[in-house]
Amino acid sequence: MDIIEEIIAKKPHLEDTLRFYERSIQFADSVRELVMPPRPGLHAYPPKFIDRIVERFLSVFDLPEGSLSPLKQALELGEVDFTRLPLLEVPAFSLPYAEDDLMMLLFLLSRPYFLGMHDARQYEDRFRKEGRCPVCGARPSLLSVSPDGRHQQHCSFCSTSGRCNDGGCPVCCNKDTALLNTFFVKSEKGFAVRACGLCKSYVKTVDGELLGRMTPDIADLVSLPLDLMVQEKGYKRTSPNPVGMVRMSARG
Numbered sequence: 001m002d003i004i005e006e007i008i009a010k011k012p013h014l015e016d017t018l019r020f021y022e023r024s025i026q027f028a029d030s031v032r033e034l035v036m037p038p039r040p041g042l043h044a045y046p047p048k049f050i051d052r053i054v055e056r057f058l059s060v061f062d063l064p065e066g067s068l069s070p071l072k073q074a075l076e077l078g079e080v081d082f083t084r085l086p087l088l089e090v091p092a093f094s095l096p097y098a099e100d101d102l103m104m105l106l107f108l109l110s111r112p113y114f115l116g117m118h119d120a121r122q123y124e125d126r127f128r129k130e131g132r133c134p135v136c137g138a139r140p141s142l143l144s145v146s147p148d149g150r151h152q153q154h155c156s157f158c159s160t161s162g163r164c165n166d167g168g169c170p171v172c173c174n175k176d177t178a179l180l181n182t183f184f185v186k187s188e189k190g191f192a193v194r195a196c197g198l199c200k201s202y203v204k205t206v207d208g209e210l211l212g213r214m215t216p217d218i219a220d221l222v223s224l225p226l227d228l229m230v231q232e233k234g235y236k237r238t239s240p241n242p243v244g245m246v247r248m249s250a251r252g
Contacts, residue, residue: 003214007222017221021243024108027060031112043081045113050075057109070095071105082110086138086157088238088246100247107157107244114158127153127164131171135160139201139238140170142216143194146208153203154216156242161216169196170203171238183230191223195235202235217242224248 004022008015031053045053054072058065074080080091090102097105114136123134131139133155140153143164153164168175179197190207204226206219214222220241227237227248240246 003218007214007218011222014222014224017224017243018218021217021221023060024111024243027057027108028112028115030056030060032115043083044075044078044110047076047078053109061108068105071097071102071109080106082106082113083136085110086114086133086136086239100245103240103246104244107240111157118158118160123160123162127162131164131169131173133158133160134162140164140203141237141239141241142220143170143203143205144208144211144216144219145205150208152208154220156217156220156239159217169199169201170194171201172196172199174198183226183233185225185229188223188226191219191226193226193230193235195230195233200235201238202230203238 004018008018034049034052050072054068054075057063058068071080074091074093074095079093085103085106088103090099090106095102118135121135127134127140131153133140133153136155136158138155138157141156142154144152144154144161146152149166151164151166152161153170154161164170165173169180174180174196176198181195181197183193183195185191190210192205193202194205195202204220204223206216206223210219221243224241227241231237231248237246
């Protein structure tokens, strides 16, 4: 992507993150060619595809052979339900990975599943009143504001975008202005953070004009400094960023 090269040239500190994102896109594209879209009752990949999917994941992300064996076995046994991931629920049974690492692994591994869900479903071009994606049920990962003031929310799991209410907290829909805060960083022009004192969550906002040049995924990654700043203030993300990260700081 030309925009990624342009961003790296201006912000070299983001190169590792953006290169990792490129790998995630490579993996997702290769799996979407392999697997049929999700169907009712199928909450993960069909068992016959799991070997090839895990092999591709190890290859694309340059991971040691066998490092995902416990997770692969859980997938083969039908113990992993991808549809619970947008609720930030990781499997209840024990797997030999730290919780944040497991969330990232499952997010990256499942993203082709959710992109297939997006492709297969008809939905209203609007996020639900309770601030959830109409396709997969995830909380919004990003909010964009058009020049005429219209708001759209964006989902990091299935890449669905949809209209939403213009005011209040995008997560809990709180409209008490005394409990809503907006944060900016001068170096991140076109970006801000909408944080809620009621549910202690936040969603980053991006000027809609910027999305004419970059995707919501890239906008989310470019504005990582805002995540760091607001998580240090005690607020939390309720949906992963496009590489599966939820907590970016020690206190997040």
